[in-house]
Amino acid sequence: MTTRRRRTPWDVVAWRALNGCLVGFLLLPILVVLLFSINPAPFIQFPPHGVSLRWFAKFFGSRDFMAAFGLSAELACLTVVGSIVIGTLAALALVRGRLPGAGFLAALFLSPLMLPAILTGLALFQLYVLLDVGRPFWGLLVGHVVIAIPYVIRTTVAVLTNFDRSLEEAARNLGASELVTFREVTLPLIRPGVIAGGIFAFVISFDQFPLSLFLVNPGQETLPITMFNYLKYDFDPTIAAASTVSIALSIAVVLLLERTIGLQDYVKL
C-alpha cells in the first residue's frame, strides 16, 4: 500500500511533464522579453553578453514614449473611475431589480466582451466623423469605459449574487436609511468585486490596442500604439524595456488581484 502511494505512476508523470512544457510555451516569450531588455546588444543575441540598463534609459529618456506612457496611465485611471461608478450602479440594478428586460440589459452591457474591439473602435470613429467632433480625448475615454464596464459588472454581479440580503434588512430594521445602509453595509460587502473589476478595467484600458487605434490623435498616441508604430520600423530592445515595464505593472496587478479577492474565484466565473 505504502509503496504504491509513494511511486507516482508513469502516466501521471508524463501528463505533468506535458503540462510543464505547455506552461513553458506560455511563459517563454515573457522571459525572452525580460532577457532582451537587460541585454546590451542592439540586436537579438542569444545567449546574452552582459547586463545593461541602457534600453531602460532610452525608454525613460524618450519624449515620445514618456508622453504615451503618461497618456495611457491617465486614460486607464479615468477609465477605472468611470467604469467603476457606472458599472457598479448597473450591477446593483441588474441583480436587485425586477427591471423589465433585465436579461436583455445584462447581455447588452456584457456584449463589448465578445464583440471585437476593432468594431467598437470603428463604430465610435464613424460616429465622431458624422458628428464632426474630430478625435477628442473624451471620445477615446468613452470608448475605453464602454469596453471596461463588462469586467466591472461581471465581478460585481458575482459578489452580489452571493450576498446575504438579511444583513441589509437588519440595518433597515434598526432604522438606517436606504443611503446609510448602502454606505455602511452594501458597499463594504461588494468592495472586493468592485476593486477586482477596477483592476481589470485598468489593465484592459492600459493594454487596449484596436479601439485606441481608431480613436487616438496622430502624434498623441497611447503606449501600445506608440510601441506598435516603433516596432514597424525599428527592432531594438527599447521595446523590450518598454515591455518589461508593462509586464512589471501587470504582475503587480495580478498580485494585487490575488491579495484582494483570490484568483481562484475567477475560474468559476
Added chain:
Amino acid sequence: MTTLSTAVIAPARRRRRGRHRLEGLLIAPALLLFGGFFVLPLAVVLLTSLLTGNPMGGRAVGFTLRHYERLVGDDYYLEVLVTTLRLGLWTTVAALLIGYPLAHQLARLRTPLWRTLLLMAVLSPMLIGIVVRTYAWMTLLSNQGIVNNMLQALGLTDKPVGLMYNEFGTVVALVHIYVPFMVLTLTGVIGRIDPRLEEAARSLGASKLRGFLEVTLPLSLPGIVAGCLLVFALAISAYVTPILMGGFEIITLPILIYQQISGTSFNLGFAGALAMVLLVVSLLLVALYSRVMAGMAGGRAWR
C-alpha cells in the same frame, strides 16, 4: 395578526415600489452610455454601409448596395475572408490541444499552492498587452531570432527557416494570446465533472485512457464547444498579431477594415460593409456561445 402583517408587509411593498424607481436611476448612466456610444455608433456603421456618402456632408445621399456588391464581386475580398477564417480555425484547434491538458490539470490539482501557481502561469500572459506578446514572438521566430539561432547552432539547418512573416508564425502568436481564454472556459466545465465517474468506469475495468475518452471527454464537450467559439471569435478579429507576425503579407478582415479609413483610401461605406460581415459572424458565434454556456449553467449565462 392582521395589524402585524399590514405593518410589516405594506411598508415592504412600498419600499419595493420605491426601489423600482431607484433601480431605474441606477441603471440610467449605463443605459445612456451604451445607447449613445455603443448601440448608436453600431447603427451608424450599418447606415453608412448602405449609403452613397456622408449624410452630414451636405450633399444629397441615397441608399445603395454597392459596398456589399464590391465585397461579393471581387475574389480578392473573398480570399481575405477565407484567410481570416483559416487563421481562426488553426488557432482554435491549436488552442484546444494546448488548453485542454492545462485545464484538466488545473481542475484536478488538489494542492492549493500548485493550483494558484498554475493558474497564475496561465493567467499572467493574459494581463500582458498584445503588442508586447507579439514582440516577444518576433524575437523568438524572426530570421535572426532565438529559434533560428539555435537551429543553426545545432546544425539542423544552415539557412534561417521561415518561421515568421507567414501564417505559421501568426498562428503561433495568436494561440499564445488566446490559450488562456480556452483554459478558463474549460477549467470551469471540467471542474464540475465528478472525478468519481471516471473512477467508477475504471473500477468496472476500463483503462485510464478509456475512462477519460468515454466519461470525462464527452462530459466536457460543452466546454470544448464554448471555448472553441470564444477563441475563434477572438482570433478572427485580431489586428496587431497578423500585421506584425505576417509582416504585412497577410491581409485579414480587421486589417482590411482599418485600411479603409487610414492612409490614401478613405471609404467609410466600404469599411462599414466589411465591419458588418465581421459583426454578423461575431454575433453568430456569440449567440452560439451563450446558448452553450446557458445549457451548462442552467439559464444563468449572463453571469
